[in-house]
Amino acid sequence: MKKLMIYFTLMFLALSGVAATEPADGGVNAYYYAAYLDTAEAESRLKSAGFDIVGHYAATAKSETLIITNSALQTAAGKPGRGFGAILRVLVDGEHQRIAVTNPVYFGKAFLQQDYDPVLAEQLTTSLTSALGTMSASEDSFAFDKLEGYHFMIGMPYYEDTYDLAEGDTAALVSKLDTYNGGKNIVFKLSVGEGKTLVGFALSDDTKAFVDTIGQQNAEILPYTILVEEGKAKALAAKYYIAISYPMLTMGEFMRIVNTPGAIEKELSTPFK
Incomplete structure (x- = not known):
């Protein structure tokens, strides 16, 4: 029965012009x-x-x-x-x-x-x-089989090379985000399991302007997210997250926002200081 359900799911997607699995190429x-x-x-x-x-x-x-x-x-x-x-x-x-x-x-x-x-x-x-x-x-x-180990180029971060923003009591870390700037930077908070919270964080106008530079068509890259779990607050490294969200980004385009990753890390760290 499960195989039959998957078959009809794939047929539905094919008729809708959508492929939900790894393409042949x-x-x-x-x-x-x-x-x-x-x-x-x-x-x-x-x-x-x-x-x-x-x-x-x-x-x-x-x-x-x-x-x-x-x-x-x-x-x-x-x-x-x-x-x-x-x-x-x-x-x-x-x-x-x-x-x-x-x-x-x-x-x-x-x-x-x-x-x-x-x-x-x-x-x-x-x-x-x-x-x-x-x-x-x-x-x-991008190549499906390379997404798990994606990095933009040699020397650039992988998925696991996150920004380590702060350590401490998990609830206290979330509270710092809640109270920072009167909570104005919090776009959403989502529980993803016991003691795990994903927080959408609004960057400043100056920092988020990188989207205007490299393409508003992928503007859903924002808000940035911070994951608080096991006594740590962390975020995806911007050199990873921006690149994987803009897989057609060239090195020349990346150099136009060369200061953005540092600015993002600084802003994400500030609430915990």
Whole structure:
């Protein structure tokens, strides 16, 4: 019965123009695009498809990001060091008049690493298609079998090379984020298991301007996330997170935002000082 269900899932995705598994050539797209919906309609459809909306973020002057999750995704991300994979991001892109959504296969493999579950990725993609309609693949792509060990180039960080922002009592670390700047930087807080909290953190206008420089089409990269677990607060290194979110980024384009990674690390660390 399980195999039969998977078969019909794959057939549904194929008819919808969406491939939820590793393509034959090994490349997998980072994003999907769907017809434009306003924020209220997109949110309503996503909720009807079984997603929880945990945060809203003004990505650009004309775009808004919806942070979404469901119980299955939270369970998968509840393992140590996997909390960054607890969410998907949906960009209501007024600039390009479309909806953009993070591909569960691409970011699932990248952020859940060895714990990536292809069946879950298929289920999530089916739910997204149910909510948003026909989706087309973005040109942004990378080799599926290299996502787990992704790094931009020699000497650049991997997934596990996180910013270690602070150590201490887990609840106290979350409290510092809550109270910093009157809580204005908190976009969302999501429990991803006992003693594990994923926090969406709004960067300053100056720091988040890197999106304008390298491409607003992937503006759902923000808000940045901080994972608090086991007495530590950590975040994905910006040289990793930006590069994997912009897989078509060139070295020349990366050099245009050369000061951004340091600025991001400094801002994420400040609440804990």
